[in-house]
Amino acid sequence: xxxxAELDNSELDRVxxxxxxxxxxxxxxxxxxxxGLSEDVIRAISAKKGEPEWLLEWxxxxxxxxxxxxxxxxxxxxxxxxxxxxxSYYSAPKSMEDRxxxxxxxxxxxxxxxxxxxxxxxxxxxxxxxxxxxxxxxxSVATTFKSKLAEAGVIFCSISEAVHEHPELVKKYLGSVxxxxxxxxxxxxxxxFTDGSxxxxxxxxxxxxxxxxxFRINEANTGQFERTLIxxxxxxxxxxxxxxxxxxxxxxxxxxxxxxxxALPGAEIKYSTVQNWxxxxxxxxxxxxxFVTKRGVAHDNAKISWTQVETxxxxxxxxxxxxxxxxxxxxxxxxxxxxxxxxxxxxxxxxIHLGRNTKSTIVSKxxxxxxxxNAYRGLVRMGPRAENARNFTQCDSLLLGDTCGAHTFxxxxxxxxxxxxxxxxxxxxxxxxxxxxxxxxxxDPEKAISMIVNGFCKEVFKELxxxxxxxxxxxxxxxxxxxxx
Amino acid sequence: MSRDTxxxxxxxxxxxxLENARQATPVExxxxxxxxxxxxxxxxxxxxxxxxxxxxxxxxxxxxGHLARRAEGEAPADLPMLGEYRLVLVNGxxxxxxxxxxxGVTLGRQARRLEGLTTPFAFYNGAALEDAVTLDxxxxxxxxxxxxVLHVSAGDSPSHCNTRLEVNLAAGSRLTLIEQYLGDGPVLxxxxxxxxxxxxAHLTHYRLQADAGDSLHIGTLLFQQTGVxxxxxxxxxxxxxxxxxxxxxxxxxxxxxxxxxxxxxxRERSHIDNQLCVExxxxxxxxxxxxxxxxxxxxxxVLNGRIHIHPGAKGTLAELSNKNLLLNPGAEIDTKPELxxxxxxxxxxxxxxxxxxxxxxxxxxxxxxxxxxxAKRMLSLGFVNELIMSLPDQAVADWAQPxxxxxxxxxxGADEEAA
Numbered sequence: 001x002x003x004x005a006e007l008d009n010s011e012l013d014r015v016x017x018x019x020x021x022x023x024x025x026x027x028x029x030x031x032x033x034x035x036g037l038s039e040d041v042i043r044a045i046s047a048k049k050g051e052p053e054w055l056l057e058w059x060x061x062x063x064x065x066x067x068x069x070x071x072x073x074x075x076x077x078x079x080x081x082x083x084x085x086x087x088s089y090y091s092a093p094k095s096m097e098d099r100x101x102x103x104x105x106x107x108x109x110x111x112x113x114x115x116x117x118x119x120x121x122x123x124x125x126x127x128x129x130x131x132x133x134x135x136x137x138x139x140s141v142a143t144t145f146k147s148k149l150a151e152a153g154v155i156f157c158s159i160s161e162a163v164h165e166h167p168e169l170v171k172k173y174l175g176s177v178x179x180x181x182x183x184x185x186x187x188x189x190x191x192x193f194t195d196g197s198x199x200x201x202x203x204x205x206x207x208x209x210x211x212x213x214x215f216r217i218n219e220a221n222t223g224q225f226e227r228t229l230i231x232x233x234x235x236x237x238x239x240x241x242x243x244x245x246x247x248x249x250x251x252x253x254x255x256x257x258x259x260x261x262x263a264l265p266g267a268e269i270k271y272s273t274v275q276n277w278x279x280x281x282x283x284x285x286x287x288x289x290x291f292v293t294k295r296g297v298a299h300d301n302a303k304i305s306w307t308q309v310e311t312x313x314x315x316x317x318x319x320x321x322x323x324x325x326x327x328x329x330x331x332x333x334x335x336x337x338x339x340x341x342x343x344x345x346x347x348x349x350x351x352i353h354l355g356r357n358t359k360s361t362i363v364s365k366x367x368x369x370x371x372x373x374n375a376y377r378g379l380v381r382m383g384p385r386a387e388n389a390r391n392f393t394q395c396d397s398l399l400l401g402d403t404c405g406a407h408t409f410x411x412x413x414x415x416x417x418x419x420x421x422x423x424x425x426x427x428x429x430x431x432x433x434x435x436x437x438x439x440x441x442x443x444d445p446e447k448a449i450s451m452i453v454n455g456f457c458k459e460v461f462k463e464l465x466x467x468x469x470x471x472x473x474x475x476x477x478x479x480x481x482x483x484x485x
Numbered sequence: 486m487s488r489d490t491x492x493x494x495x496x497x498x499x500x501x502x503l504e505n506a507r508q509a510t511p512v513e514x515x516x517x518x519x520x521x522x523x524x525x526x527x528x529x530x531x532x533x534x535x536x537x538x539x540x541x542x543x544x545x546x547x548x549x550g551h552l553a554r555r556a557e558g559e560a561p562a563d564l565p566m567l568g569e570y571r572l573v574l575v576n577g578x579x580x581x582x583x584x585x586x587x588x589g590v591t592l593g594r595q596a597r598r599l600e601g602l603t604t605p606f607a608f609y610n611g612a613a614l615e616d617a618v619t620l621d622x623x624x625x626x627x628x629x630x631x632x633x634v635l636h637v638s639a640g641d642s643p644s645h646c647n648t649r650l651e652v653n654l655a656a657g658s659r660l661t662l663i664e665q666y667l668g669d670g671p672v673l674x675x676x677x678x679x680x681x682x683x684x685x686a687h688l689t690h691y692r693l694q695a696d697a698g699d700s701l702h703i704g705t706l707l708f709q710q711t712g713v714x715x716x717x718x719x720x721x722x723x724x725x726x727x728x729x730x731x732x733x734x735x736x737x738x739x740x741x742x743x744x745x746x747x748x749x750x751x752r753e754r755s756h757i758d759n760q761l762c763v764e765x766x767x768x769x770x771x772x773x774x775x776x777x778x779x780x781x782x783x784x785x786x787v788l789n790g791r792i793h794i795h796p797g798a799k800g801t802l803a804e805l806s807n808k809n810l811l812l813n814p815g816a817e818i819d820t821k822p823e824l825x826x827x828x829x830x831x832x833x834x835x836x837x838x839x840x841x842x843x844x845x846x847x848x849x850x851x852x853x854x855x856x857x858x859x860a861k862r863m864l865s866l867g868f869v870n871e872l873i874m875s876l877p878d879q880a881v882a883d884w885a886q887p888x889x890x891x892x893x894x895x896x897x898g899a900d901e902e903a904a
């Protein structure tokens with residue numbers, strides 16, 4: 001290896017070892033259930049949240065069904081078994097017992113937390129024009145811009161609030177996309193979910209602003225079980241942003257969220273995620289386990305678009321999917337997944353084409369560094385009715401270093417002769433030529449790598465809303481500047 | 486068959502396989518291999534509905550009891566001749582009368598213990614083996630005439646046979662091997678073929694699977710490139726009641742090169758499942774795979790192509806391309822090109838497509854007076870012709886063209902669109 005490469009490698013090492021910027025803990029008194037999982041715990045969660053009988057029954061049914069299920073082991077990840085009885089299933093900041101009506105009433109320490117993350121609610125309210133439903137642990141703390149949204153008829157609130165105020169909508173759509181027995185982690189979520197967001201866009205309404213939720217996992221030993229439900233009624237449009245960071249911890253924290261999207265005829269939902277949860281230290285100790293089920297159903301002429309930038313979590317197990325039920329519906333998936341240290345990601349998408357003339361596009365960019373493992377796992381299924389259905393898939397992997405892994409597992413199942421499926425995958429490293437060209441022009445290696453990686457991800461970044469594109473770019477830079485394969 | 490029979494199938498198959506293996510006629514030369522394989526079989530589980538590697542292939546046809554008895558039958562008198570030298574195995578047993586081998590190739594009746602066999606069927610093959618054929622090609626020998634190995638299955642009731650062929654190419658040797666599977670009747674052929682290539686060896690390998698539609702085949706093909714060698718493999722496969730091909734290749738010495746080309750066709754309720762796995766275990770090896778699949782009527786064609794690049798295998802070049810055509814509604818194609826890479830200094834790519842014949846091209850041919858059915862056949866042939874044209878051996882190409890033309894021809898009852 002040349003001395004130049006050695007220099008670059010030491011640079012790479014320095015960056016890879018850099019500490020997690022958002023690693024801090026906020027001290028807020030919590031009203032936490034003791035660890036353990038049983039029917040009583042579920043009853044307690046339900047009672048604490050004052051839920052109606054039907055929801056408690058729904059949870060119990062999910063729990064009983066879940067007990068018969070087995071943890072899946074097909075993903076290309078390895079981790080010690082999670083002791084679900086060591087997790088506390090409910091934790092709410094104490095000050096929540098009297099729900100704050102405005103930001104002024106919010107615990108200043110919470111606000112401080114957001115400030116450290118660079119997302120002060122006040123400023124966001126004014127500058128970005130984004131309504132924020134911030135989830136701190138399991139209960140929504142502050143919801144802004146409500147009145148403006150109410151004007152448009154948009155419902156944007158926590159799911160517990162929606163259970164009380166819009167029971168008919170929740171009852172109709174909860175579990176309609178991800179049934180309570182869908183998979184092991186979704187089943188667990190259905191039984192014990194504590195909070196999350198609920199969005200309803202009425203017929204023909206274009207949501208006046210981008211909706212956003214910031215998640216934080218705070219209380220140690222508290223699994224996070226959010227449940228998000230977004231319903232876009234006929235002809236409506238909504239763009240939803242989800243972003244996450246988490247404080248540094250030494251024990252693994254389980255996160256098993258469920259996100260359900262319903263795009264009724266002619267509706268469009270754009271769901272963007274920037275995920276930067278604590279990935280653990282160099283050996284993966286202490287990171288978040290992110291086992292998420294995300295799925296949307298697109299009815300006639302509807303469109304669902306998933307965009308994700310994944311840089312965090314010790315283990316990611318996530319397949320945002322679209323069921324293209326209606327004719328002419330469209331599904332999209334754009335993803336950048338970056339792993340370093342001992343991170344493991346098994347992520348991808350499923351596009352289930354049921355209707356005629358359905359179209360889907362998948363663009364997945366995986367970047368692995370250090371000792372990490374990064375797998376794309378996707379399914380494209382053309383059903384027997386999917387006349388003229390069309391899919392295009394591209395997954396590219398970039399490897400930085402010779403100890404990481406990049407894998408591709410694309411399942412393609414076609415049952416209609418007029419359906420067309422294309423899949424392409426490539427694997428490469430940052431080429432010496434590209435690096436040389438940049439350095440020759442006086443660009444330092446750190447910047448050069450960052451440029452090349454950004455170029456590699458460009459197709460995905462351009463799909464992100466402005467607010468997120470900036471954050472995503474910064475995240476990648478922090479993680480990978482100076483990386484040379 | 487009742488539902489219960491199908492649910493208990495994996496256990497039933499295992500019990501039956503173990504029983505058969507323990508009762509099989511002892512053969513001195515094969516005893517150590519059989520002992521090992523039996524141990525492996527005891528620890529193995531037969532695939533059920535939830536086994537990932539068997540996701541698209543059901544063993545339900547085996548509920549007819551193929552494992553209950555061994556195939557007994559005679560080979561037809563007029564066996565095809567694709568080369569000067571031929572070796573015939575009938576239901577896994579060598580037919581010495583029909584065997585002729587060129588100079589430099591030694592025939593043996595033993596089998597090695599093979600690393601890299603993973604399926605319970607391959608274990609069963611070893612555990613119940615009653616005959617085996619090994620061909621040793623002497624060092625620095627150029628066997629100019631191709632050797633044809635005919636695996637014939639014959640029987641008129643549900644039964645099975647185990648067939649095993651091993652070919653070892655010593656340093657500097659060169660061989661053309663034509664493996665052909667023939668069969669008629671409801672016989673399951675449980676096959677294992679293992680090929681080992683030492684330094685500077687060059688093998689041209691053909692695998693022709695054109696057994697009758699009611700036959701069944703579960704087999705493993707193993708390539709072990711222990712030397713700087715080159716293997717070119719051409720696989721022409723038609724679906725039948727159940728066809729499952731596991732191909733595993735180990736590139737174990739820097740500089741080894743593997744090229745695999747395949748055409749698989751599943752028409753009229755037939756089934757074919759190809760599981761390919763190429764293991765790059767050392768630096769600087771090259772593999773290239775090109776497969777074309779067609780499915781029509783109620784046929785189902787499956788391909789799973791895995792490229793596994795081990796840590797340290799720097800400078801690897803690996804490619805896989807799989808293009809598929811779906812001819813009518815009701816047929817199904819499932820493809821999964823996999824990459825598993827533990828190294829940054831590699832160039833890997835795979836591509837897979839599933840589509841249909843171009844409507845414009847069909848129209849063009851029709852406008853020139855060619856009936857739709859014929860136009861479709863021509864276009865389908867064009868889709869795979871590239872591979873047929875590249876067949877280096879003329880005798881095989883001459884065999885393949887009519888075979889393929891028949892495979893791709895219009896089927897009675899297929900979609901008769903208005904011309």
